[in-house]
Amino acid sequence: MGNKTSSKPLLSPKRLERQFSDYKPLYSEAEALIEANRCINCYDAPCISACPTGIDIPAFIKKISTGNIIGSAKVIFEANMLGYSTGRVCPVEELCVGACVYNDLNSSPIQIGRLQHYAAKKAMEIEENTGKKLFPRSKRKSDKKVALIGAGPASLACAAYLALDGIEAVIFEKDTLPGGLNTTAVAPYKIQTEASIEEVNWILQHGVELKTGVEIGKDIALEKLIDEYEAVFIGIGLGMGKRLELKGNDSAAVWRATDLIRKIKNDPDFSLPDELNTVLIIGGGNTAIDISRELAMLGVKDVRLLYRRSRKEMPGYEHEMVEASRYGVRLVEHVTPLEIIRNGEQIKALKVKSTISNDIFDLPCDWVVEAVGQLKHVSKISPEIEVDDQGRVIVDAKTRRTSNPKVYAGGDCINGGKEVVNAAQDGREAAFDILRNLGISPSLHGEKYFKSFVSENKN
Amino acid sequence: MADLSVNICGIKSPNPFWLASAPPTNTGEQVMRGFDAGWGGAVWKTLGEPIVNVNSRFGAIDYSGTKVIGFNNIELITDRPLASNFKEIYEVKKRYPHNVVIVSLMVETKDEWQEIIKRSVDAGADGLELNFGCPHGMCERGMGSAVGEEPKVLQEITSWAKEFSNVPVFVKLSPNVTDIRDPGMAAVMGGCDGISLINTIKSIIGVDLDTLVPKPSVGKESTNGGYCGPAVKPIALHLLAVLGKDPKINVPISGIGGISTWQDAAEFIALGATTIQVCTAVMHYGYRIVEDLIDGLNNYLNNKGLKSVSELTGQAIPGFVDWGELDLNYDIIAKIDGDKCIGCGLCYVACLDGAHQCIHTQKGPCHGWHGEADHGFGPRTEVMPPLHHDGGVPAMSHVPFVDEEECIGCNLCMLVCPVPDCITMVEASHSESKKSWKDHVAKGSA
Ligand SMILES: Cc1cc2nc3c(=O)[nH]c(=O)nc-3n(C[C@H](O)[C@H](O)[C@H](O)COP(=O)(O)OP(=O)(O)OC[C@H]3O[C@@H](n4cnc5c(N)ncnc54)[C@H](O)[C@@H]3O)c2cc1C
Ligand SMILES: Cc1cc2nc3c(=O)[nH]c(=O)nc-3n(C[C@H](O)[C@H](O)[C@H](O)COP(=O)(O)O)c2cc1C
Ligand code: SF4
Ligand code: SF4
Ligand code: SF4
Numbered sequence: 001m002g003n004k005t006s007s008k009p010l011l012s013p014k015r016l017e018r019q020f021s022d023y024k025p026l027y028s029e030a031e032a033l034i035e036a037n038r039c040i041n042c043y044d045a046p047c048i049s050a051c052p053t054g055i056d057i058p059a060f061i062k063k064i065s066t067g068n069i070i071g072s073a074k075v076i077f078e079a080n081m082l083g084y085s086t087g088r089v090c091p092v093e094e095l096c097v098g099a100c101v102y103n104d105l106n107s108s109p110i111q112i113g114r115l116q117h118y119a120a121k122k123a124m125e126i127e128e129n130t131g132k133k134l135f136p137r138s139k140r141k142s143d144k145k146v147a148l149i150g151a152g153p154a155s156l157a158c159a160a161y162l163a164l165d166g167i168e169a170v171i172f173e174k175d176t177l178p179g180g181l182n183t184t185a186v187a188p189y190k191i192q193t194e195a196s197i198e199e200v201n202w203i204l205q206h207g208v209e210l211k212t213g214v215e216i217g218k219d220i221a222l223e224k225l226i227d228e229y230e231a232v233f234i235g236i237g238l239g240m241g242k243r244l245e246l247k248g249n250d251s252a253a254v255w256r257a258t259d260l261i262r263k264i265k266n267d268p269d270f271s272l273p274d275e276l277n278t279v280l281i282i283g284g285g286n287t288a289i290d291i292s293r294e295l296a297m298l299g300v301k302d303v304r305l306l307y308r309r310s311r312k313e314m315p316g317y318e319h320e321m322v323e324a325s326r327y328g329v330r331l332v333e334h335v336t337p338l339e340i341i342r343n344g345e346q347i348k349a350l351k352v353k354s355t356i357s358n359d360i361f362d363l364p365c366d367w368v369v370e371a372v373g374q375l376k377h378v379s380k381i382s383p384e385i386e387v388d389d390q391g392r393v394i395v396d397a398k399t400r401r402t403s404n405p406k407v408y409a410g411g412d413c414i415n416g417g418k419e420v421v422n423a424a425q426d427g428r429e430a431a432f433d434i435l436r437n438l439g440i441s442p443s444l445h446g447e448k449y450f451k452s453f454v455s456e457n458k459n
Numbered sequence: 460m461a462d463l464s465v466n467i468c469g470i471k472s473p474n475p476f477w478l479a480s481a482p483p484t485n486t487g488e489q490v491m492r493g494f495d496a497g498w499g500g501a502v503w504k505t506l507g508e509p510i511v512n513v514n515s516r517f518g519a520i521d522y523s524g525t526k527v528i529g530f531n532n533i534e535l536i537t538d539r540p541l542a543s544n545f546k547e548i549y550e551v552k553k554r555y556p557h558n559v560v561i562v563s564l565m566v567e568t569k570d571e572w573q574e575i576i577k578r579s580v581d582a583g584a585d586g587l588e589l590n591f592g593c594p595h596g597m598c599e600r601g602m603g604s605a606v607g608e609e610p611k612v613l614q615e616i617t618s619w620a621k622e623f624s625n626v627p628v629f630v631k632l633s634p635n636v637t638d639i640r641d642p643g644m645a646a647v648m649g650g651c652d653g654i655s656l657i658n659t660i661k662s663i664i665g666v667d668l669d670t671l672v673p674k675p676s677v678g679k680e681s682t683n684g685g686y687c688g689p690a691v692k693p694i695a696l697h698l699l700a701v702l703g704k705d706p707k708i709n710v711p712i713s714g715i716g717g718i719s720t721w722q723d724a725a726e727f728i729a730l731g732a733t734t735i736q737v738c739t740a741v742m743h744y745g746y747r748i749v750e751d752l753i754d755g756l757n758n759y760l761n762n763k764g765l766k767s768v769s770e771l772t773g774q775a776i777p778g779f780v781d782w783g784e785l786d787l788n789y790d791i792i793a794k795i796d797g798d799k800c801i802g803c804g805l806c807y808v809a810c811l812d813g814a815h816q817c818i819h820t821q822k823g824p825c826h827g828w829h830g831e832a833d834h835g836f837g838p839r840t841e842v843m844p845p846l847h848h849d850g851g852v853p854a855m856s857h858v859p860f861v862d863e864e865e866c867i868g869c870n871l872c873m874l875v876c877p878v879p880d881c882i883t884m885v886e887a888s889h890s891e892s893k894k895s896w897k898d899h900v901a902k903g904s905a
Contacts, residue, residue, distance in 0.1 A: 037524030040877050044820075046857070065523065104801040105878065219491030 006227035011197070012268035015099045016186040020297065023323075024088070024111075024190075027118045036065035039110045042101055047112060050099035053080035053425045054140075057096060057112055064119055071140050072124030074134055076116055082153050082201050082424040084124065085115030089190045090421050091286075093319045093376050124202055137207045138166040144438050145171065147229040149216045149381070152180020153420045154235030154411025156203045157427030158434075159394045163207040165440050170229075171208060174215035177266065180237055182420060183414075184262045187290045189297070193265055231434045234385070234393065234402070234409040235427065236418055239377030244282065244370050248340035251348045254412040257283065257371035264294060278302040280350050282337050283371030284314035291369055293324040303329045304363075307353050340368060356452045378413050385409070392416045399433035400426050408434065418457050460761035462767035463753065465499075467711050467733045468652040469629035470585050472559045474499035475728065475768055476752050479715050479736035480631075481590060483746070485537070487547025491555065494584035495626035496746035497753055500559030502655075502736060505536040505590045505753060506575060507565040507602075512538050518675040529690035530739045531664040533675065533682055535596045536565055541575075545582040548677025552583035557784070562630065565590040565602050569619050576623040586626050589617065591642070591652075592633040592658020594685045598863045607633030610645035627652035628712060632698075635661050641701030645706050654702065655713040655736065657695045659685025672810025688739040696730055700779045703731030719748070721755030728768060729775035774806065783896040790887040791868035793818075793861045799881040802857030806882060817865035818872060821856045864889075 027035065039061040047057045056075050063072035076083035092098070092113040100109035103130040105333055127132050144167050148155035151173035159169035179196040188197075204210055216222055216236075225232045241256035243249065259360050263270040272295075279300050281292050284307035297304045305324075307314055310333050314321065321331065341362060349362040376391025386394045386403040393409040400410045410426025412418065433444045463474040477485050477500035478493050490501045512534055520529035528703055537544060554559055562584040566575050579587060591613055593603030606612050611629070620628045630646035632639065634657040647748065662684050665674045666748045673681035694717025702708045714732025718724055719740035740748055765771055795806070810818040861872075873882040 034524060040803055040805065042802075043808035045800060045804070101801040101803045 004021040008382075011193055011266075015193070015264070015266060016270060016272070016298065017192050017265045018373070020188040020294075022088075022189060024114050024117075026121055027114055030366040032064055032115060032118045034062050034348050035111055037114055038102075039065075040101070042292060042411055046099040047096040051079075051096045051118055052419070052421045053086075053428065055079040055083070055096075055116070060119060061110065061112070064115055070134065072119040074143060076120055076403070077134065079428075080421065080424050081157045081428070082199065082202060082420060083116055083204070085191055085196060086155070086421045086424060087113045087118075087120055088195070089182065089419075091317055091320075094317060095132055095421070111335060112398065113311055113456045124198075134172050135206060136340040138164055138443060141166045142168075142440070144230045145228070146170065146231045146233065146434060147225040148233040148235060149179035149222075149225075150180060150234070150236040150411075151200065151210060151212070151215050152177075152235050152411060152423065153182060153294065154180075154199060154237075154413075154423035154427045155233060156180075156208075156235075157424040158235065158408075158410065158431045159208040159427075160203045161428055161431035161442065161444065162191045162434065165435055165443055167230075167438070167440075168207045168437070171183060171210045171215050172214045173210065173212045174218075175303050176212055178210055178212060180235075180423075184265060185258060185262075185287075186420070188265055189294075190199050221381040222384070230406070230438060232407045233427070233430055233434070234378065234381070234407065234413060235411045235423070236378065236381065237412040238374035241370065241381075242373045243374055244337060244372060245339055246340055248342045248347075249370075250367075251340070251342060251345055251347060253345065254340060255367065255369045257287045257369050258283070259370055259372065261291055261294065266300075267311070271300055272300065273366075278301055278304070279367040279369060280363060280365045281305045281369045281371055283307070284309070284316055285371060285373070286316045287371075288371035289320045289324050289329075291371060292329040293320075293327055295369075296324070296327040297327050301328070304332050305329060306332045306335050306337065306350075306352065306363075308334065309332065312430040321437070338370075345416075368450035374417060376413070376416070378409075384387060398429065401433060415440075460641045461757050462769075463757060464766060465733055467713065468516075468586065468706040470559055470561075470627060471557075472499040472734060473557060474753055475732075475734045476500075476724070477502060477713065477734050477736045477747055478557065478643070478741060478746075479738040480505050480590065481738040482534070483738065483741045484783060487538070488549045490547075490551050490560070493553045493741075493746045493749075494551075494558045497749040498558070500561065500734065500748055502563050502588050503544070503584075505563040505565050505593070506541060506544055506579070507536045508571075509538055509540055510535045510596075511888060513677045515675040515677065516684075516758045519688070520565075520664060520690065525712065527688055527739070527743050529660050529664070529686060530742070531675075531684040531686045532659070532690035533677075533684040534593050535593075536590070537595070541578070545578055548579070548582040548584065551586075559585045561586045561588050562569040563588040563590050563631070564620075565593070565597060567600070567602060572616065572619050573623045576620060580624060585625055586629060586652075587620060587624055588629040588631050588655055589620055590631050590658070591616075591712060592656075592791055594633060594659055594661045596634050604633035604635055604661075607631075607658070608636055608818070610641045613642055614645040614649040617646055617651050621650040629653040629655045631655040631715075633658050633659055634698055634716075635735060636693060636865070639701055640705055640708070642704070643702050646751075647708055647710060652714060653711045653733075655715060656702070657691070657698055657716045659687045660691055660694065662686035684797070686745075687716065689717045689719055692723060696726060699732060700730045700776065703773060703776050704779060714751075719743075721752045721759065724752055725756055725759055726775070728771050729773070731773045731776055733769075733772060734891060748841070760775065762823040781897075783900075785895055787896065787899075788891045788894050791884045792863050792887050793870075793872050794883050794885050795858060795861060795872075795897055796881050796883070799859040799878050800858045801881075803875065803876055803877060804859070807859045809871050809875045814869050814871045815867050817867075818859045819861040820859045 041058040045058050060072045060075040081225040089115050096112045097109045102109040146162050146167050146169050148159050148171045150170045154172050162169040178200045181197040183193050241258040279295050281288050292303050292305050334355045335352040336355055337352050341349045347365045350368055352364050353360045378393050388394055393414045395409050395414050400408050402409050408428050413425035435442045464667050465475045476498055478498050484501045485504045516532055516534045518531045522528045535721050548654040562579040589608035597603035598605035628651050630651045632642050663673050665676055699714050703865055711733040713734045714727035717734040718737050724735045786855040807818045876882045
């Protein structure tokens, strides 16, 4: 069972991504111990409430400090099957680390993500070396089957919890590489394709089946899955990057940010042209900041981020912008693009307008990168699935069930584009509801791992 | 600058800080470097018939990443020839006439005591310290703590030493006894000039969980060692105070056990120590720590308006009384400073699980029971969160609050709070006049 070979494609080391090193490298044992011992083990800790998957953070950190790595990793994975990649890619400054009580003591908060990365990675190594599984698959094998669409974080988390309780979970992925945006989009200084695939394989070995190169809605109809499976989980993320309707944008020197990032991460034949000096990035979100920093780190001297409002209003995280500036990325506020001025295939300049003075001026450049959001594409699978006015699948807030009782959804396709950790939480909640509906009580915690100390007032 | 010099049994020391008899006083070269660093005196590593040591011989306890909060050793007395030791003692005294050199001794027979005392005094020792404390190895040969635990033998050997010595004799006591006053009185009756305490405490520092051999391991075996370092300070302070309180123990005391900072030293002095001795902290950080011991003690004395260290000696003894004399009416409660609180919840859980269930959070009163497991006890009182100073708006939601009616003033929350001065214990307004258990019994109202 399990189409495992297809999930281990030979990744060429020639990819540009490989030139990046981790900006938060795996802790050594000594580093992990020192950091773990700093945690004061808060009770009802604020960091827990700030984690979308509610990992019992003081519990897993305490276990690192006592050398109980297996126990630590279990605390993490019980709440978040993508504990490995989220430890690396979560915007922790906005989540757990941002809530750590040390911030109120004016000292550096506990590096929760790095400790999580450490415990997850070490436990996976121990598992590999000893052959002893952290989570042995349930003996209680059922004949129930659940289909999952898309092999991104949302489906992977959902499938793992299903498989652990004996469900036959089958993921259909249109791409050749699984992992979703962890594989194709997340900044290479956070996680690289090899690590993302490694995590996918770890999930698969719990008994999840992966079929790559199958696009639902094209190769197989959603309705067919609904017929043949007990339940269907939609975790297809977002669609292609949006385009601005700019005159002159039909050139190979005008990029969608997500396409360019994917080339950097996955394409062994891709390299930056030698004469690439100035790149203008249009947008103010995290994708815009990511690609700016990646280009600057790859040696492009003049990388400018053009945003139509002020820095304060940028949807991208301030801490990411600060990091990007350290690599020389400059922010141009209050400008909006009008037209790309070309000389044949080549770009001469981007014509922009100041949103304050309405002045119009040309910014000479070699490339223009558009990072203005991604399209929603659920309706492509089936018009039956209800979406809101912004194209997001409508689900029940607790169970992640759609208007069709057999169909669940989670991740970017329901929230319009958040983080990996949100997708992981959606996948888990959906898995638990699917299990309960199949009469199986989930063997891992169904609620946040931490039980709040405030009891409901019961009479 | 306060006067840090001390006079103990007629021996003058430039400051109260001595190196204890241990590896840091193994050789003349070390002792001289110690004096250069600022130590006022040194008690030479115990001399006797040279022995053979084993390896490994040290173990330590780390706690939450802090190294060596407790230390243990199975090392014996000097393993160097007596002649070299005496030659070096002579050299050191010649070069450092103003620093104190006490020679620690441990032998068996009366003749051996006579012989080794003569050689020590001839070498220039300012005083002697009889090691009746070593709790491992030597006691199996009838020496060390085997003597310290036998008051009769201790008294007899002390009187021999007094007979043979014309310099002051200190007796170093073992803490491995039920009542420290027994060996203490024996030493006084034997005629000692002063007492040193404590030596190390019998201990097993841990077990190697891979090999399942206790630590420190000598191949596949280990033995009990002597425990020392910061963790033993409270034990040492207690034994010091018990002797200091006893009017029959009328000799000066050199305090030892877990001292690593000037605060530790000041506490020993306040409980009656005239000089203090340090081993583990020096083994951990080197002789250099004496700089802050001196500097810190001096600043403390200045701030207190004390002109000399002797003005501090014994100041805390009157406050050390029997439980029965304590005031049963003394009432304090915990106060949380909401501006300092970081919302870690540690006071809450400590009071809930480990004390009296009287700290609450704004998520609801603490019920003293959890979720499903309702044992049938309701909340003790219905308490509402206090209003903020400006009235109306409840205090910050992450700040727990104390039910002042229920708080019994045990200190636990204040002890666990990670923020300095965030929880303080304040005297409750309704204190009546003092009434102790002994008063109760005297009135027959018990
Ligand atoms: C540039 C960029 C950087 C990011 N950086 C971070 C970061 O640092 N940290 C962070 O936490 N998050 C980051 N994110 C967001 C994060 O990657 C997503 O929130 C997360 O991957 C969403 O997971 P998902 O499973 O919902 O969707 P995806 O990861 O998008 O996975 C969806 C999968 O479904 C497949 N699929 C789509 N349609 C079909 C179909 N019809 N049939 C079969 N398969 C289909 C896709 O090929 C894809 O593999 C970033 C996103 C981008 C674009
Ligand atoms: C506040 C407090 C009260 C204690 N009361 C008792 C007691 O009444 N009877 C008893 O036998 N031990 C009592 N002990 C000692 C403990 O049972 C235990 O032996 C001691 O704390 C050492 O264990 P620990 O430091 O590893 O926790 C008490 C300890 C504490 C801290
Ligand atoms: S808030 Fe910080 S110190 Fe407290 S438990 Fe969480 S990580 Fe540890
Ligand atoms: S999953 Fe992310 S938010 Fe949650 S604890 Fe780990 S790093 Fe923090
Ligand atoms: S222990 Fe101190 S900082 Fe923590 S919640 Fe209590 S009062 Fe606040």
